[in-house]
Amino acid sequence: MIPELGHFALVLALLLAAAQAVLGLAGGARGRAELLRATGPAVAGQFIFVLVAFAALVVSFVNGDFSVEYVAANSNASLPLFYRITATWGGHEGSLLLWALCLAGWSLAVALCSRRLEPEFRARVLGLLGIIAVGFLLFLLTTSNPFARLWPAAADGRDLNPLLQDFALAIHPPLLYLGYVGFAVAFAFACAALLAGRLDAQWAKWTRPWTLAAWICLTLGIALGSWWAYYELGWGGWWFWDPVENASLMPWLAGTALIHSLAVTEKRGLFVNWTLLLAVAAFSLSLLGTFLVRSGVLISVHAFATDPARGLFILGFLAVVIGGALGLFAWRAPRAAAGGGFAVTSRESFLLFNNALLVVALALVLLGTLYPLFLDALELGKISVGPPYFEAVFLVPMLPLVLLLGLGMHAGWKRGGLAGNGPRLAWLGGAALLVAAVIAAAVYGGIRPLATLGLALGLWVMASALLVLLARRLSGARLPATIVGMSIAHFGLGLTTLGIAGVEAFQVERDTALAAGEGAELAGYEFRLIGLRHGLRGPNYVATEAEVAVMDGDRRLATLRPQKRVYDSGGNPMTEAGIAVGAARDLFAALGEDLGGGRWSLRLQYKPLIRGIWLGALLMALGGLIAAADRRYRREAGEGAR
């Protein structure tokens, strides 16, 4: 009964989304008060029914209703309650339903928080969001119904993929989807501005906090995914350039470019067309990612469903939404006013560099991801583009980006100059290079050029970001939340850069075969296998756990407990790494195979500065949050619209 209620709620949500689209767009075009007033309730209704559908699916999972095909495929009776709930989005159908819920949630938030926008503009935005919702709900109902019944019902379910039975990965998809779908709001704002022909700075001010909110979620989502891969896959790697990871990186790069170009458009009325295009691009890339992941046109280790009907539907949807928006852009954008000029060292030109470099990075990732597809379609053979390509080309735009960022933060609008911080920055730059060289030589025993440059760039951005705060503080200037947020986010980026440079250049790994009581040396520490415990019973798995003591001389520095788990539902054994976390380094051990004779293979790793990668991402998100909470968005957004 409950699944049928969910199914029915989904149909109602589709009808309300259609009403939202028609009412919103017709109301926006005609300006009729009754249409405008009806749009908001349609949004609320759509949200409620999608929520009901989602709740129905969660309840089916919690109750273990294995007569529902999707539940039977993605959970089983021995799964702990927490993972039974998160299994709701563990497969294709549930992921899409979560996606629809995120979209409905964002739409409701726009409806509630934009009462002070012009009524016509607000109606258009909600109408455009309605079109996207119609597309997704139709997709769910026609090709990916999560409530389809299984007859006869399964006695027990197949189980949630054990890789997904993890806290970080349970909350990674919701954050990622909130980010992806959040860009739909910026997309709808841009299209509404194009439809209305209002291509001024005002829409940029309205769009900024929404874009930031989506970007924050996406940043956190990507960072969580990377962290999970590090401790769960047993490799100690943190980024694999898999098509699915690229699908999340591309909207992030476009979104990062967008939040920066929005600043220029808002403050100076410049780059209007470019900003509109980025707003369209950020969401288009989110959709493209969905298409790539769900249609099976690319082979990926993440590949979920390879159903041609699904691929065709998403492609059609993609063509309508993105094609429509870009067509609108080609038609309406020529009306936008050209802005004024700016000096070479002004903040405008630094932000222009930022955008150009981010878009180059985006294009390189897009090219690498789609290249196999192009060659195949042109009958030129089949190839695969691996991490070697991405690692080599991604640095090319990223190094100058980070270098210029340190200067750009201090540049003034229009006329340029570094607000009197020029000499200080020269000192900071020199000091960063010196400190990096000293760290590389003293701590890691060698000045390698690229590694030292990476460390120096990270330190440079962190120092420059602190200088922004300090210089303002000393001169007694005001410190608005946007500036504080900007500095924190950029400090975070510096920290991430530092972490990447440190771990990529100075990590040490070693594969060993140890018996109990034996030890192996790595990076000046002794990793000693104390013993093994077999048959540890978890809620739905049996684990073998090793106890590894990390010794610094005679002192026990840390105890690592890597596990190898065999889940009751079968399949390959899963590794659970044992990690001792530290600010300066992680010590990592993953348990391998039983080599016989009491010896086990162990992969030991020394990962300097790796925490910086995720801590930096957290700070970026925190900075975004502080900037988005700036009072002027709440105050002036409303007043400007009057």
Add this chain to the structure above:
Amino acid sequence: MKRIILLSLPIALFVVLVVFFYSGLQRDPSVIPSPLIGKPAPAFTLESLADPRAQVGSLDFRGRPYLLNVWATWCGGCYQEHAVLLSIARENRLPLVGLNWRDERGKAQRWLEELGNPYAAVAFDGDGRAAIDWGVYGAPETFLVSAAGVVLHKHIGPMTAEAWQRDFVPRLGQAEP
């Protein structure tokens, strides 16, 4: 006019992209049979992974059926299929030949030490030349080569126990001399 052309560029590019996607949907990359099926397997002679001075070549296995498995340490699918390869090797029906593709020798050697080595021999294809001859699309890929040196089947993506039973085992009879 120039401005209009410039601003229409994004939609033009997008249309091209959609055409490619559409044609991509028509061809499932994992189903397309290799043009090599039924043809003689490409010859190769490469350095051995274990020892750069030794060589591994297609001639070493002449007169015997073998499985050629293309793998690399940077490939997640290879990690996934490794246990399946180990169990196939334990069945002892035919030798597995590894083609270590665009990899680093040290990493690849450690991989085998840690995870176990299912291969009778591993050829090191650092620059990917041999993989081009074999029409390798991406790692992992597995080819069944008969005793007469003819490619009988190609499996794209991680090897699974089901694929082994379904696609390979029935062809083993055909592969014998």
